[in-house]
Amino acid sequence: MPELPEVEAVCQKLRRDALGALILRARMLRKRNRALEARVRGRRIRAIERRAKNVLIHLDGDWSLRVHLRMTGNLYVIADARHLPATARAWFELEGHSGLIFDDPRALGVIEIHRTDDLAALLGNLGPEPLSRAFTAETFVSRARQSSTPAKVYLMNQEKVAGLGNIYAAEALHRARIHPARAMNRISSRKLTALHGEIVAVLRHAVKSACRAYSGPGSYNSEENFPVAVYGREGLPCPVCGRGVQRIRQAGRSTYYCPGCQR
């Protein structure tokens, strides 16, 4: 479900609610994982960071949890650890009876424990963080020009840009006026540079919206605050030109775009 902005909101809230907390015990609820349960017991949460759509929870003793929320995952602290949601995947009892919950109705998410030192290799294939200095227009454009992949599919590839998903890839392409099926190496450098800027702008805006809207349990309603132009709006008028938004299928996913604006 969540893309970079929603995962960022999860991390920021988790820092407020769980940083420094001691894990008294853990329980994997769907499928037992005794190694993980034993390894986190008695450790304190020392840092929480996001890398692409992964939540990294660093513990004492150079152990780290990697959580990927995939489509429906969520990670939050509840005041009373006994009140588990029915869809909880994992439960970490913290000091003071509170609980860190990995909630995941569709059970597509991932939770693993690794030596902190091993994370770099594990996540080594991910592309640059789009909100970091490493994501420059120059490197984005030069890499893009070497690929014949359709623009939307390219943007969804985590090895090219880390953290974009179906919504914000579509929105960035709409703002840059690029057709989602256009091969990257057939887009001008000028337009690719514009696309780079729109990726950053869309994500910055969406992070703010997601952080404002997110409150823990429940869904990510960032759409309430982030004004989507095309995503999920098949048949509705494009807010820029008024033409009907179209939906096509790319790599098994729905892509929304405006046939008037995007060429």
Added chain:
DNA sequence: AACACGACCTGGTAGC
């Protein structure tokens, strides 16, 4: 190398 597709899971909703 680059792409499409199914698998992984569950739940919500539209249509008959």
Added chain:
DNA sequence: TGCTACCAGGTCGTGT
């Protein structure tokens, strides 16, 4: 109401 079909903000492995 009850059934079916299809949809969903992600990623991986396999096949062409």
